[in-house]
Amino acid sequence: MPHGHPIGVDVGLEKFLATSDGVLVKSPKFLKVMQSKLKLLQRRLSRKNKRSKNYKKQRIKVARLHHAIDNTRKDFHFKQAHALCDSGDMIFMEDLDYRTLAKGMLGQAMLDAGFGQFRTITKYVCWKRGKFFSEVNSRGTSQECPECGVEVKKDLSVRVHHCHSCNYTTDRDVASGQVIRNRGIELQRTAGYVGIQNAYADGLPGIEMSQSRSKSKTRKGTTRKSKK
Numbered sequence: 001m002p003h004g005h006p007i008g009v010d011v012g013l014e015k016f017l018a019t020s021d022g023v024l025v026k027s028p029k030f031l032k033v034m035q036s037k038l039k040l041l042q043r044r045l046s047r048k049n050k051r052s053k054n055y056k057k058q059r060i061k062v063a064r065l066h067h068a069i070d071n072t073r074k075d076f077h078f079k080q081a082h083a084l085c086d087s088g089d090m091i092f093m094e095d096l097d098y099r100t101l102a103k104g105m106l107g108q109a110m111l112d113a114g115f116g117q118f119r120t121i122t123k124y125v126c127w128k129r130g131k132f133f134s135e136v137n138s139r140g141t142s143q144e145c146p147e148c149g150v151e152v153k154k155d156l157s158v159r160v161h162h163c164h165s166c167n168y169t170t171d172r173d174v175a176s177g178q179v180i181r182n183r184g185i186e187l188q189r190t191a192g193y194v195g196i197q198n199a200y201a202d203g204l205p206g207i208e209m210s211q212s213r214s215k216s217k218t219r220k221g222t223t224r225k226s227k228k
């Protein structure tokens with residue numbers, strides 16, 4: 001059940017993650033080092049004669065390093081997921097399909113970061129520790145002001161969110177995390193869990209509006225049903 005302190009989590013390549021509470025975690029350097037070493041080993045492998053003894057030896061080296069990278073990444077993801085659960089009770093992430101994104105421009109880097117795996121692990125750790133986890137609509141999370149909700153357009157090079165409407169200024173990724181958190185709260189609210197209001201959502205802008213909107217929706221729904 002949703003309860004307590006909500007955290008919106010934005011994942012990315014610039015930083016591994018940013019939370020709505022302003023926590024920033026850099027992408028781990030040790031993985032990058034390992035990955036460049038892997039490329040080196042693979043290059044050596046490609047120069048070796050297939051079916052030779054050296055080829056077999058080299059192939060084992062590559063496989064071992066692959067394995068080590070997978071483990072190191074998984075370990076990092078688990079640590080981050082636990083850290084999130086340490087600091088919050090509800091974790092919200094975007095419902096992005098990272099595999100589709102990986103087919104685009106940022107391909108290999110996206111796959112190397114393993115965002116899909118991180119989300120799966122976070123979901124699992126939340127379940128294990130009795131925390132609430134939910135995915136939210138990812139559309140335009142980086143282009144919206146978390147304080148007043150207006151659209152603040154910025155391309156990837158702009159690292160700071162500065163709202164021209166309400167003057168709210170914060171790190172770009174933190175702002176995304178806060179939008180994700182707001183959407184998570186909104187989602188639970190429309191799903192009918194009003195208890196969260198006391199925990200956090202009280203002070204959020206736009207909550208009153210959205211509340212009346214969702215109420216009127218349900219009212220319409222019931223009248224339609226009663227006509228039948």
Ligand SMILES: [Zn+2]
Nearest residue numbers: 145148163166
């Ligand atoms: Zn604003």
